[in-house]
Each structure stands twice: as structure tokens, then as C-alpha cells.
Amino acid sequence: MSSDSAIQIENLDKSFGSTHAVTDVSFTAAAGRVLALLGPNGAGKTTTMRILLGLVRPDSGKALITGRSYAEIQNPARQIGAVLDSGGLHPGRTGRQHLAITAAMIGQGRERVSAVLEEVGLTDSADRATSGYSLGMRQRLALANALLGEPSVLVLDEPANGLDPAGIRWLRQYLRAFATRGGTVLISTHVLTEVSLVADDVVIIDRGRSLVSGALDQLTSVQGHDLEQLYLSMTSTQSGPASMSSPNLLTESETLR
Amino acid sequence: MIRAELLKLTTTRGPKIAVAVGVLGVAATQLASGWLLPAISHVDPDLAASVEEMATSSPEQQLAALNVLGGGGALGSGSVSIGLVAVLLLGALIATSDYRHGGIVTSALAAPQRGRIMAAKIGVAVLALAVTGIAYALVQGILVALAPSTLGAGGFSANWLEGADVLGRGVLTLLPLGILGLAAGMLIRSQTATFLVLIGAAVADVTAGAFLALVPATREWAGYTPLSLVSTATGPEGGWAAVLALGVLAMMALVAAVAAWLTLRRRDL
Numbered sequence: 001m002s003s004d005s006a007i008q009i010e011n012l013d014k015s016f017g018s019t020h021a022v023t024d025v026s027f028t029a030a031a032g033r034v035l036a037l038l039g040p041n042g043a044g045k046t047t048t049m050r051i052l053l054g055l056v057r058p059d060s061g062k063a064l065i066t067g068r069s070y071a072e073i074q075n076p077a078r079q080i081g082a083v084l085d086s087g088g089l090h091p092g093r094t095g096r097q098h099l100a101i102t103a104a105m106i107g108q109g110r111e112r113v114s115a116v117l118e119e120v121g122l123t124d125s126a127d128r129a130t131s132g133y134s135l136g137m138r139q140r141l142a143l144a145n146a147l148l149g150e151p152s153v154l155v156l157d158e159p160a161n162g163l164d165p166a167g168i169r170w171l172r173q174y175l176r177a178f179a180t181r182g183g184t185v186l187i188s189t190h191v192l193t194e195v196s197l198v199a200d201d202v203v204i205i206d207r208g209r210s211l212v213s214g215a216l217d218q219l220t221s222v223q224g225h226d227l228e229q230l231y232l233s234m235t236s237t238q239s240g241p242a243s244m245s246s247p248n249l250l251t252e253s254e255t256l257r
Numbered sequence: 258m259i260r261a262e263l264l265k266l267t268t269t270r271g272p273k274i275a276v277a278v279g280v281l282g283v284a285a286t287q288l289a290s291g292w293l294l295p296a297i298s299h300v301d302p303d304l305a306a307s308v309e310e311m312a313t314s315s316p317e318q319q320l321a322a323l324n325v326l327g328g329g330g331a332l333g334s335g336s337v338s339i340g341l342v343a344v345l346l347l348g349a350l351i352a353t354s355d356y357r358h359g360g361i362v363t364s365a366l367a368a369p370q371r372g373r374i375m376a377a378k379i380g381v382a383v384l385a386l387a388v389t390g391i392a393y394a395l396v397q398g399i400l401v402a403l404a405p406s407t408l409g410a411g412g413f414s415a416n417w418l419e420g421a422d423v424l425g426r427g428v429l430t431l432l433p434l435g436i437l438g439l440a441a442g443m444l445i446r447s448q449t450a451t452f453l454v455l456i457g458a459a460v461a462d463v464t465a466g467a468f469l470a471l472v473p474a475t476r477e478w479a480g481y482t483p484l485s486l487v488s489t490a491t492g493p494e495g496g497w498a499a500v501l502a503l504g505v506l507a508m509m510a511l512v513a514a515v516a517a518w519l520t521l522r523r524r525d526l
Contacts, residue, residue: 016525054369055362056525071369082366088359090269097268101360104261105367145363 006031006153006184007052009210012061014047021047023208025061029186029201031152034179036199036216037188040235044208045188046084049157052186053082065153077106081146082155088142091131095122095141098130099148106149116144121170135162143171154178156187160194172198196227206235258368258377262351266381271354275347276389282339283325283393284400291322291404312406316415320493322401323420325393325427327491337459337484340393344386344431345455348438351382352517353448365526375518378439386435390428398424423493429503430490433510437483440513444520459484483509 007029014022022044029035037045050056052063054070063069070076089098099113117126120140130138139162146154154175160168175185175198189195195202196216203213211234212219220227266272290311298308313319321327326341355361364374398420402413413420438455445451462484470479479485489502 050526053366055365057523073369075367076369077367080366084362085359088362090265090354090358090360092270093268097264101261101264101268102363102367104264105258105364 005029006066007035007186008062008064008067009048009052010062010064012048012051012063013059014051014056015059020208022051022058025205025208025210027203027210027213029184031184032179032182033200034175034185034187034198035201035203036195037186037203037205038190038192038195038231038235039188039205043205043235045205046157047208048205049082049084049155049186049188053080053084053155055084075106075149077102077151078149079151080153080155081149081151082157083139083142083146083159084157085142089130089133089138092129094127094129095133095137095144096126098141099144102145102148108148112148112150116147119147120144121167136164136167139163140167152182153184154186156185158189159187160189160191168194192228192231202227204231204234211235258364258373259380261364261367262377262381263384265354265360266351266385269354271350272347272385275343275350276385276392279340279343279347279389280392280396282343284396286338286340287322287397287400287404291400291406295405313401313404314406314410316419317493319401319407319413319415320419320423322404323397323415323423323427324491324493325390325397325424326430326487337463341434341484341487342456342459344389344434345438345441345459346452347385347389348382348435348440349442349448349451349455351378351385352439352442353446353451356442356446357448362526371522372518375443375514375521378443379436379514382435382439383432386431387428389435390431393431394424394428397427419493419495422495423491426495426499426503427491430487430506433503433506434487436510437513440510440517443517444513481505 005028009025009027012022012025013020025044025048027035037048039045047056048063051058052065052070054076065073065076065080070080073079093101096113096117099116100110103109103113114123117123120143122137122140122144125133125137130141133141139159143156143159146156160171163171172194175187179185179200187199199216201214202216202219204211212230216227220230225233291313294304294311295308298304311318311322313322326338355364361374365371368374401407407413438451441455442448442451445454462482466479466482466485469475469482480489483506486502486506490499490506492499
């Protein structure tokens with residue numbers, strides 16, 4: 001593992017019954033950078049993130065954060081913030097109550113709850129039941145939940161889902177600033193335009209396999225494609241995974257940095 | 258983690274409704290046997306015999322009526338009371354609410370070893386069940402003390418210590434029952450399925466107990482079904498039989514809790 005790899009995924013395999021969710025996925029994410037995990041629905045992005053966060057046991061391989069598995073990290077939510085979906089909210093609780101529960105779990109106080117509510121722009125709606133929240137508000141609350149522990153690593157699964165343009169812009173600026181401060185961001189998304197604006201590195205994953213990874217600017221310049229062309233040529237979202245037979249594309253073993 | 262689980266419990270309506278239904282159920286059962294039936298006994302002469310049986314005139318009858326899960330001595334033995342079902346469901350709610358609304362993922366992110374999650378849930382369940390049990394005991398005690406047949410016989414005449422013993426054992430018995438509900442919820446995850454399984458198991462227990470009691474060869478075993486153990490643990494006789502029954506119930510709850518913890522530890526979320 002390189003010394004600056006905050007996240008290391010190595011030869012990860014996971015099957016659910018006869019379904020191979022993840023097959024030999026490997027990549028690393030460096031501190032101070034935003035890594036975007038790209039892939040079509042069912043590609044294995046969420047399973048990879050859940051394994052990284054200790055929610056799913058891999059059949060084989062390693063998923064480490066700062067050299068340790070999630071379960072080995074003391075009070076991990078103080079170091080790693082995660083958004084896995086905008087669910088996980090009891091409709092009868094207020095946004096503030098949800099955050100207070102997480103804060104109690106990780107040893108944070110009420111001041112921090114108020115601070116993250118302010119940070120994500122939910123202060124005015126904090127004392128309303130989440131049953132009345134829009135998808136964007138739920139997503140902001142999920143982000144607030146991830147930020148409660150003042151983490152240095154963020155693992156975000158489709159965090160822009162449901163956000164309005166102002167919210168997306170805020171998220172982009174937040175993630176860039178987070179990485180500039182030395183934080184590590186692993187983000188999965190379908191929104192390629194956002195990736196090109198926020199990510200330093202990309203990993204393209206399809207059918208449970210990581211196909212290519214590297215610095216975004218190098219990948220697109222070496223391939224002579226823009227990100228969309230690269231993504232479509234690598235994944236099975238078109239007529240088929242032409243990627244692996246395409247002679248001028250880099251495979252996982254030819255990772256760029 | 259316990260504070261977080263307490264917040265979960267107190268910021269939703271489900272557990273409060275379960276406790277309220279349980280307390281009202283205990284009160285309604287006692288009101289029916291102690292007030293309503295005597296008031297209408299003149300309508301049907303056959304009713305008078307039942308009213309006499311459920312009266313709380315003598316110390317023995319008063320102690321029997323103090324069984325918080327029986328709702329009066331004659332209604333109690335091996336039956337499914339509202340108070341008992343409410344306690345099972347309260348335990349189940351503490352477990353399944355997290356699965357239903359995704360809170361278990363937040364908990365697992367905060368405590369990836371997951372043993373703390375289970376321990377906190379059990380701790381909070383014990384606290385909630387103790388509060389519920391005390392509420393049951395207060396309602397039951399007051400209604401028995403103020404029942405017309407108690408007052409008609411000159412007031413509460415049973416030994417106070419024996420009364421406290423019956424009520425105390427009733428409260429203690431709620432703890433393993435609630436933990437069984439909690440463990441079932443952790444194992445099954447689905448709230449609706451857990452409720453159906455628990456209510457089905459309680460009804461099946463009554464049926465199994467009745468069947469075992471009917472067959473001469475198995476009559477001895479009828480006293481070892483969970484509801485019969487509850488009846489023995491909470492009944493007015495007390496003594497070593499009650500302690501043993503309470504111990505067996507506690508062991509059942511412990512085994513169920515360990516099974517739930519092992520499952521939670523290995524489960525993909």
C-alpha cells in the first residue's frame with residue numbers, strides 16, 4: 001500500500017448466492033483527492049462501499065481505510081463519514097432528533113448537531129418531522145449525519161441524488177474544499193458532468209469488476225476521449241463492454257496516476 | 258450507545274403506544290372482572306358463580322388478583338393477556354424499528370463490532386420493560402385495592418409483603434418476555450413478520466399447553482410451556498417454583514439474545 005493511500009481496495013470478491021456482486025475489484029484513493037466510482041446500476045459500486053464500511057463481509061480480498069479494516073478503527077464514525085442512501089430516516093423523528101441519535105452514538109454534543117445543520121442548510125427545517133422532507137432535504141440530512149464526527153474520509157454513495165442545482169453546487173464546493181484540507185473522498189455517482197467538475201481520480205466498475213482507474217485528466221488525455229466517451233466505451237451501458245477489446249484503453253493493470 | 262437507543266425509543270410513538278395499550282389492557286381486564294361483571298351479575302344467575310370466583314374478598318383472592326399478567330386469578334393461568342402481548346411487541350419494536358427505517362446501518366457504522374448495539378438494545382429494553390412493569394403493578398394494585406369486593410370485605414387484607422412479592426415477580430417476569438420479543442425482532446427483522454410470529458407463538462403456546470394437559474402421558478410437561486412458566490412465575494403461590502420458572506424464562510431469553518447477537522454480528526447490512 002502506498003503511504004498516501006487513505007483507502008485501499010484489493011482483490012475484493014463478494015457473491016450473494018449465485019450472484020457475483022463484486023469480482024476482483026481493486027483501487028486506491030489518496031488523501032487530499034476526490035475519487036469517483038463510476039459504473040452502471042448493479043455494477044457493484046454500493047457493495048464495494050458497504051464492504052469498505054464493514055457492513056458487508058467480503059468473500060475474499062481487503063478493504064482498508066488508513067491501513068485498517070473499518071471494524072478495527074476505534075470510533076470509526078469520528079474518522080469516516082458515510083452517506084449510503086437517503087433512507088434510514090424514521091418519518092416521525094425530526095431532522096435534529098436523527099442527528100442527536102447519531103451524535104449520542106459517536107460521542108458528539110448538541111453544538112455539533114447545530115453546526116452540521118447550519119453547514120448543510122437545514123437549520124430552518126431541523127425541528128420538522130422528516131416525513132415532510134423532500135428527497136433533497138433527506139440527502140442534506142444524510143450528509144449532515146456523515147459530517148457529525150468531523151471525519152477525514154468521506155464515503156458517499158450517490159450523494160447528489162435529489163439535490164437541486166444550488167445543492168449540487170454546494171456539495172461540489174464542499175467536497176473540493178474537504179479534499180483541499182487533506183480529506184479523502186470516495187464518491188459514487190451517475191452524473192458524469194459532476195464527476196468531471198469534482199473528481200481528481202476515477203474508477204470505472206462494471207459487472208463487479210474494476211475496469212480502469214487513474215487520474216481523470218490523464219485518463220481523458222491519454223485516451224483522447226472525454227469522460228462520457230470513456231465511460232460508455234468501458235461499460236455495458238451501450239451495446240456491450242467494448243472496452244476490454246479496445247486496444248487504446250487502459251485496463252486495471254495499467255492504472256494511471 | 259445506550260443514550261442513542263433511549264433517544265430512539267423516546268422519539269417515536271410505537272413504543273409509547275405499546276406501553277399504553279399494555280397498561281390499558283391490564284386496567285381493562287381488572288375493571289371487567291372487578292367492576293363490570295359484579296355490576297351485571299344480576300342479569301344472569303350463572304354469572305354470579307363466576308363473579309364469586311373472581312372476587313377479591315379474601316387475602317388469597319386479593320393476592321391472586323395482583324398477578325399483573327393474569328388480570329385476576331380466574332383469568333390468569335396459561336392465558337395470553339393484553340399486557341403480555343404488549344410487552345412482547347414492545348421488545349420487538351425496539352429491534353425492528355431500526356431495520357424498518359434503516360437505523361441499523363447508522364448503528365453499525367458507529368459500532369462495527371455490533372456487540373455494543375445488542376447490549377444497548379437489551380439495556381434500553383430492560384429499562385423500558387421495568388417502567389412498563391411498574392406501571393402495570395401500580396394499576397393492578399390500585400384497582401385490586403379499590404375493587405368493590407375488596408372494599409366490601411373491609412379493604413385490602415392480604416399481607417403487604419406478600420402482595421409486593423406477587424407484584425414484584427410480575428414486573429420481573431416482563432423482562433425475559435420483552436427480551437424474547439427483542440431477540441425475535443433482531444432475528445426476523447421485518448416488523449410485521451415479527452409481530453405475527455410472536456402473536457402466533459403465544460397462541461400456539463396456549464394450544465400446546467392445553468394439548469399437553471389433556472394427554473395423561475404429557476400432563477407433567479404442560480407446566481413447562483413458556484406461558485405456563487409465566488403463570489407459575491407470577492402466580493400468588495410464589496416460593497421456589499416461581500423462582501425456578503423465572504430462572505427458566507431468563508435462560509430462554511438469554512439463549513434468544515445470544516442467538517440474535519451472533520446473527521447480527523455476521524449479517525450483511
